[in-house]
Amino acid sequence: MKKTFTFLFFYGLFFSAKAQTAVADSSVGDILTLPEMQYDFGKIPQGRPVSHVFEVINSGKDTLRILNVQASCGCTTPQWERGKKDAPGERTQIIVGYNAAGEGGFSKTITITYNDNKTKVITIKGEVWKTPAGSAPENNEVQNLKNL
Numbered sequence: 001m002k003k004t005f006t007f008l009f010f011y012g013l014f015f016s017a018k019a020q021t022a023v024a025d026s027s028v029g030d031i032l033t034l035p036e037m038q039y040d041f042g043k044i045p046q047g048r049p050v051s052h053v054f055e056v057i058n059s060g061k062d063t064l065r066i067l068n069v070q071a072s073c074g075c076t077t078p079q080w081e082r083g084k085k086d087a088p089g090e091r092t093q094i095i096v097g098y099n100a101a102g103e104g105g106f107s108k109t110i111t112i113t114y115n116d117n118k119t120k121v122i123t124i125k126g127e128v129w130k131t132p133a134g135s136a137p138e139n140n141e142v143q144n145l146k147n148l
Contacts, residue, residue: 031060032114034122041126044100051097054122056112058086066092068113075099076108076124100128 039052058064064086069078077097086092096110107125114120 030118031058031062031064032112032118032120033057033059034120037121038123038125039096041098041124043127043129046100046103046128046131049097049099050126051095052124054094054096056086056092056094058088058090058092061088062115063087064090064092064114066094066112066114067117068111069094070111070113071096072109072111075101076110078110094122096122096124098124098126100126103128103130 033056035055035057039054041050041052044050056064056066066080066082066084069080071078075098077099079095079097081092084092094110094112098106098108100106105125105127107123110122110124112120112122
């Protein structure tokens with residue numbers, strides 16, 4: 001019984017170590033590199049769209065082709081050059097726009113699908129502050145300055 005337990009223990013240990021190695025090796029050959037994976041807009045006014053440019057680098061030895069860029073909601077709009085193939089070392093851009101319609105904090109994800117259906121996720125976040133309902137009050141002191 002002890003021998004069986006010991007055998008199963010080492011057998012499981014061997015295969016879990018092998019699985020960890022396989023996971024680590026899968027990221028070594030990745031072709032798409034993003035210098036930044038997240039962008040924080042900080043505080044932005046409600047109703048004013050904002051955008052940020054994410055740089056994409058082909059760091060592999062094969063051609064990079066971005067197949068799709070999908071945002072997590074309709075308030076986030078990614079733009080990229082569709083059908084473009086980037087040679088090794090070339091750079092391209094993904095422009096991510098956000099329409100700040102709702103007040104409060106936000107965090108949105110954008111999934112990039114490339115080459116053989118590999119994916120990477122980038123994030124935008126920030127806080128939307130509510131703009132005043134009316135215009136600023138009239139400054140009566142301007143007239144006093146004109147009279148000086």
